[in-house]
Each structure stands twice: as structure tokens, then as C-alpha cells.
Amino acid sequence: MAIAQARTGDGEPPKVSLLYNPALRSYVYQILTLVLIVWVVWYAWHNATQNLARANMTSGFGFLNSRAGFDIAQSLIAYTSDSTYFRALQVGLLNTLVVAACSIVTATIVGLLVGIGRLSHNWLVARLCTVYVEIFRNIPPLLVIFFWYLGVLALLPTIRTIFQHVKDNPGAIFFISNRGIYMPAPIFGDGFGLVVAAFVAGVLAAIAFTVWANARQRATGNRPPVLMVNLALILLLPFVVFLLMGMPLSFDYPVPGSFNMKGGMVIGPEFLALYLALSLYSASFIAEIVRAGIRGVPGGQTEASYALGLRPGPTTRLVILPQALRIIIPPLTSQYLNIIKNSSLAVAVGYADLVAVGGTILNQSGHSIEIIAIWMAIYLSISLLTSLFMNWFNAKMALVER
Amino acid sequence: MAKKIVTALVGAAVLGMGAQAAQADTLSDVKAKGFVQCGVNGSNLAGFGAQDSAGNWSGLDVDLCKAVAAAIFGDATKVKYTPLSAKDRFPALQSGEIDMLARNTTWSTSRDSQLGFDFRAVTYYDGQGFMVKKELGVKSALELSGASVCVQSGTTTELNLADYFRSNNMDFKPVVFESQDEADAAYNAGRCDAYTTDASGLYSIRLKMANPDDHMVLPEIISKEPLGAAVRQNDSKWLDVVSWSHYALVAAEEFGITQANVEEMKKSANPDIKRFLGEEADSTLGADLGLPKDWAVQIIKAVGNYGESFERNVGQASPLKIDRGLNALWNKGGLQYAPPIR
Ligand SMILES: N[C@@H](CCC(=O)N[C@@H](CS)C(=O)NCC(=O)O)C(=O)O
Numbered sequence: 001m002a003i004a005q006a007r008t009g010d011g012e013p014p015k016v017s018l019l020y021n022p023a024l025r026s027y028v029y030q031i032l033t034l035v036l037i038v039w040v041v042w043y044a045w046h047n048a049t050q051n052l053a054r055a056n057m058t059s060g061f062g063f064l065n066s067r068a069g070f071d072i073a074q075s076l077i078a079y080t081s082d083s084t085y086f087r088a089l090q091v092g093l094l095n096t097l098v099v100a101a102c103s104i105v106t107a108t109i110v111g112l113l114v115g116i117g118r119l120s121h122n123w124l125v126a127r128l129c130t131v132y133v134e135i136f137r138n139i140p141p142l143l144v145i146f147f148w149y150l151g152v153l154a155l156l157p158t159i160r161t162i163f164q165h166v167k168d169n170p171g172a173i174f175f176i177s178n179r180g181i182y183m184p185a186p187i188f189g190d191g192f193g194l195v196v197a198a199f200v201a202g203v204l205a206a207i208a209f210t211v212w213a214n215a216r217q218r219a220t221g222n223r224p225p226v227l228m229v230n231l232a233l234i235l236l237l238p239f240v241v242f243l244l245m246g247m248p249l250s251f252d253y254p255v256p257g258s259f260n261m262k263g264g265m266v267i268g269p270e271f272l273a274l275y276l277a278l279s280l281y282s283a284s285f286i287a288e289i290v291r292a293g294i295r296g297v298p299g300g301q302t303e304a305s306y307a308l309g310l311r312p313g314p315t316t317r318l319v320i321l322p323q324a325l326r327i328i329i330p331p332l333t334s335q336y337l338n339i340i341k342n343s344s345l346a347v348a349v350g351y352a353d354l355v356a357v358g359g360t361i362l363n364q365s366g367h368s369i370e371i372i373a374i375w376m377a378i379y380l381s382i383s384l385l386t387s388l389f390m391n392w393f394n395a396k397m398a399l400v401e402r
Numbered sequence: 403m404a405k406k407i408v409t410a411l412v413g414a415a416v417l418g419m420g421a422q423a424a425q426a427d428t429l430s431d432v433k434a435k436g437f438v439q440c441g442v443n444g445s446n447l448a449g450f451g452a453q454d455s456a457g458n459w460s461g462l463d464v465d466l467c468k469a470v471a472a473a474i475f476g477d478a479t480k481v482k483y484t485p486l487s488a489k490d491r492f493p494a495l496q497s498g499e500i501d502m503l504a505r506n507t508t509w510s511t512s513r514d515s516q517l518g519f520d521f522r523a524v525t526y527y528d529g530q531g532f533m534v535k536k537e538l539g540v541k542s543a544l545e546l547s548g549a550s551v552c553v554q555s556g557t558t559t560e561l562n563l564a565d566y567f568r569s570n571n572m573d574f575k576p577v578v579f580e581s582q583d584e585a586d587a588a589y590n591a592g593r594c595d596a597y598t599t600d601a602s603g604l605y606s607i608r609l610k611m612a613n614p615d616d617h618m619v620l621p622e623i624i625s626k627e628p629l630g631a632a633v634r635q636n637d638s639k640w641l642d643v644v645s646w647s648h649y650a651l652v653a654a655e656e657f658g659i660t661q662a663n664v665e666e667m668k669k670s671a672n673p674d675i676k677r678f679l680g681e682e683a684d685s686t687l688g689a690d691l692g693l694p695k696d697w698a699v700q701i702i703k704a705v706g707n708y709g710e711s712f713e714r715n716v717g718q719a720s721p722l723k724i725d726r727g728l729n730a731l732w733n734k735g736g737l738q739y740a741p742p743i744r
Contacts, residue, residue: 070561070564071560073575073576080568081568150587150591154587154592154593158592178593258547259538259548259550260550260575270577347580348584349579349584350577350578350588352578356555356578356580359555360555360556360560360578363489363493363556364512364561365512366516366517368496
């Protein structure tokens, strides 16, 4: 109506009813959505506090300062049953981060190898990689964890067998048992800090040298001996400092105790089961992502690379993979997030991750809402940080048109 | 996974419980829906809460669920069971998913106050113990310094364990599981040297082992574990019904009333017994509890008296063969005592 009238008018800008103004409508919709969300959140919060009050349950985070009272099997920081709930949560968070980080690294490496392997011209390699992907991709991760924990790790030699083994081989320092992998623990003496500093300096110098070498190769066509120089910087430099400081490193060896090995370092079967399962499970997805990424690079690129005289190895490394990365990174990010979230399956085998520890606190203290809020906040933060990093990496890798 | 969902749901449930009647009245709710929702053991704990292959539940804790249903409906089958792990049981009760919790749950101050529950009837007086493989040659819990100990999370057990080793200056390596089945498997595979939980639980778990005779329960009892039924607090009518159902079982044993003779006993001349069985002319005992007049008769018909239930589930008539011990009647040297029913 309004439009028809406007058309017949004498040259004025057409008067559109506000009702049909797209900009205004979009504002109204957004404001309505916002109001709705705020109302839902407020209602939930109001309801929760009322229900808690009715159940005579206190709320708030003050309880985190009370004594925990329970022990935790795996802890990277000092913790006893006298520590607070807050400390227990820190232990759990750290355990989550460790298992997630280790699994992400391993899953990426294995996934990359298997993904490339599936495209191999070698019949056996390609088939083996396909079998790997199809097996691990199609079994729920929880079952994979149980498989490792009960099917593999539990069947390793018992601690009694290990004790016997030590008696027969007094020199042994490394043991694999169904209570974990025992190995010597390093003890860092005075001056070891300098060795670490030398290593860091070496790595930085190696990076600088590589950048310089690349520039020089572009300018002159000659490639300086990057590998040798970098090896010297990264390995030799700290080693020399290590010798100069009088070798400030000794080891604490595991020896049989009354029930367990005493001393040394142990990687428990709970961690191993979770780590292996998460890594190998996610690697099968990452392999498919890598394969898709490589397939997504037009075949002409390979042909062009060959035509320029590059051999298959460098072609994959220098031409195909950098282009494939653009396709790979976004879905790879989702896989990383999946690993982080799946690490909460830890409860199944008694690995003390954030969910396991939080659950115990929830149960012992009764503060369910607070604990659930903490869980959500932490997982959300870890996941957001991971995606932020991956987005930055993705932007860096994006194809820059010249 | 399912367990975690349950836990997560509690938050949602507490958030979304909506505007309920100000005063909780579980008894009316139960009558309206026609059954009692009872939280029981999630991993079969033979003798306390276990399901056979046909899906029938039995056990000392389960008998209390049945007794409550019998008291209200005159029909012990009007129970729906919710199997729960140690960790999930409290959120399930808090959120109203279950009406009562009968799952070898220890009555403690913080559960009574902070967690928002009420306890009254103690169905089994227990204490925490340790089980080891005989081949270890361990004879006392005090020899366990340095040992790996399997324990279930979310229990008083894991708290007592930490305190016991600490106060005796011993160290230990906890191996903590959420479900009892996994703890069993780990102990069996030699992941831990000792298994700790309520002594009653140890007897039950020992029987699950491939070769029960290879394992022994150590003599030390390191804690008090009064196991009883829990309900949400501020609902005394419902607490009354649950508690008095247990007391009826105990009183029946004291009076010598059994599943077999309850009909006969109705004709007893003893005024206490007549009142108890609802045979007194204008007794309002049942009505005052919100129950039918013959509530006690229905309970005894359904599960027998406390002694019968004990022997059938955990005592000499069961594979567990646990002695009455602390759970004998008060006048036989035990702690089971029913307040006067009048
Ligand atoms: N009485 C203790 C321990 C109760 C408990 O959960 N015991 C374990 C070991 S006997 C159990 O019943 N597990 C069986 C199940 O998970 O269903 C408590 O209330 O915290």
C-alpha cells in the first residue's frame, strides 16, 4: 500500500512503513532475542537460588577453601588430603591439560602419517592405513579406553613379577608393569638452570639462523649448512654448558619397596590408557582430515612441481602440504576441541581429571551448581583459547595472493 | 557417560525445579503417582541391592524399599528402582529424581546438614575394613604402608582411608574408581594390593571374586558406618513413614512376629502386639502416619521381620554368612532398637 502510494507521489522519496523497514526489523529481532536470553538466565538463577534456599543448601564459592579430606592418585603439584578443594581442582585441571596436550601432539603426528600413508602408492601401506582409520574411527572412545586399560595394560607383568625380575637383574632401571611404567627420575642439581637457558638460547639462535639462511638462499642461491649449524646450536651448546657446570644432573632409580616400586618416576596405567585411547582414536579422524586436505589441492600442483624438477618428498613437503593446511586447519581445530572434551572420559578408569575430581567434590560437599558452573567455565575457556590459537594459525597459513 | 549426564542434569533439575508447593510432601506425591522411586546400588552389591537375571531386586536395602511400598500401598511390588553409583546417589535425591535412598549410605553430619538430607533409621551398623590377597601375607591393616589401595569415589570410604593412613603415619597410593565394577576388576588384575570399603561390602565383593578363598578381610575396622535410608530434609511426614517402616521390622522381630505367623499373631492377647498390628479397636497409629491401619501387617507379610530379612539377605541363609553382631536386637547385645510403637 505504502509503496504504491509513494510511487504515485510527486518525486518524494518513497515512504515505507516502519513495519517493513529491514534495518529496524533486524534491530527489533535482535533486541527481542537479547531480552529473551537475559530473562531465561535471570529466571534460572532466581529459581536456583530459591530452590537452594528451600533445600537449606548454601551457595557460593566459599566452600572451596575447606579441607578436601580425600587423596588424589595422580598429582603434578603438592597435594595431600589436608589441601583445600580449590587445590584439588587445580590438580584436576592440570591433569586434564596434560593428558589433552599429550594426546593432541600424538594424535596430530599419527594422524598426519596415517593420512599421508593412505594416499601412498605402496599398496600395503595404503591398506594398513585404511584399516587403521576404519577400526579406530568406528569404535566409541570409551571402549577404546577400556580396551587399553583392561585389555592391554592390566595384563602387563604384576608388581611381584617385577620384584622377581629385579632380583634376577640387579642393574635394571626401567620396568613395565600393570601399575605403570617405572623409570629413573632426574634430579636437577645447582646450575642446571643455566643448561636450560643455554638450550633456549640455542633454539632461538637456530631460528634466527634459519631465517637468515632462507634469506641468503633467496638472494644468492646458496644454502648455508642449516642442519649442521642448528644441531650444534641446539644440542652442542647446552651440552658444553652442562659439562662446564660439572654435570649437575643425577637420577633417582626405582627400587622394590614393600608393595610398590619406591623412588623413580612412574607413568600410571590410568594416564596411559586415556592418552593412548584419545590419541589413537582422534588420529583416525585427523588422518581423514589430512587426506581430504591433500586431495583438495589440485593435481596440477603436483604436476607443476614435478615439471620444475622437485622430487616427490619435497613436493609433498613444500608444495602440497602448505596448501593442504588451509583446508586442514578448521576441521583440525574441531578435533582438538573433541580431544579436550573427550578427556573427561577419564572417570571411567579413575584418572583424576577435572571432571573426576570435581565430581568427588560435588559429592562430598553437595555444591552441585557451583561445581557444574566451574566445569563449564573451565572447559569453555580451554576450548575458546584453543580455537583462538587455531584461528590465528589459520589466518597465518591462509593463501596470500600475490 | 550416562552417569555424567545424570550429574549434569542435577544442575538443570535444581535450576528448573519450578515453583513447587512451599512445603515438600513426598508421601502425597508417592500416593498420587502410585509407586515409590527408590535409589539402590548401581553395581550389584549382593545382600544389599542386587538385581537377578530376571530383573528382580533383592537385598537388605531393597527390603526397606519394599517395606515402605507395602506400608503405603499394601503391595511390595509398587517400587521403581534407580540404580546409582556412590557419586550419583546424592544429586539424584537432591533433585527429586528418587523419593528415598536405600543404598548402603553412611549417616554423617555433613550429609544430614550440608547435603540437605535427613536420616533416622539405621538399617545396618557397619564399619570400614580392608581386603587383601592372602598371598601377600599381610595380617593387619597397619602393615599396609606403601600399598596401592582401590577405593570408590564419592564415599565416606575415601575420606576415612586418607585419615587412617595419615594418623598412622603410613603412606599409600589411592586408585580411585567411580564404579565398583571397575574397582573390582582393577583389584582382581593386581592394580592394587588392598581393597577398602564397608566390611559388609567387602564380604559381598569377596564372593564376586573368581576364587573367594584367595582373599581375606583384615581384622581392623577403621570407622563407624551406620548405613541407613536418606530422604530430603524438611519433609518429616515422609521421614516418619520411611523410619517407622524400618522400626516396624525391628519391632516385629522383638515381638516374635514373622512372615509365617503374622495372621495368627493378629489374634494375640498382648495389647502391644494388637496395637502394632492395627487390631486395637479405634487405633489411629496408621492413620496418624498417613498409612492404612494394617501397615505393619503388610510390611511383615512382604519382607518378614528384620531378623528374617537379615538372615535371608546377608546372614546364614545367604552366601555372605554375616553374623548379626552389632545388628542383633538391643536386648541380644546389638544396636537394633525400635522406639515404642504406641
Ligand atoms: N557407606 C559408604 C560407602 C558406600 C558405597 O558406595 N560402597 C560401595 C562399595 S561396598 C558400593 O556400595 N558400591 C556398589 C555400587 O556402586 O553400587 C558411604 O555411604 O559413603
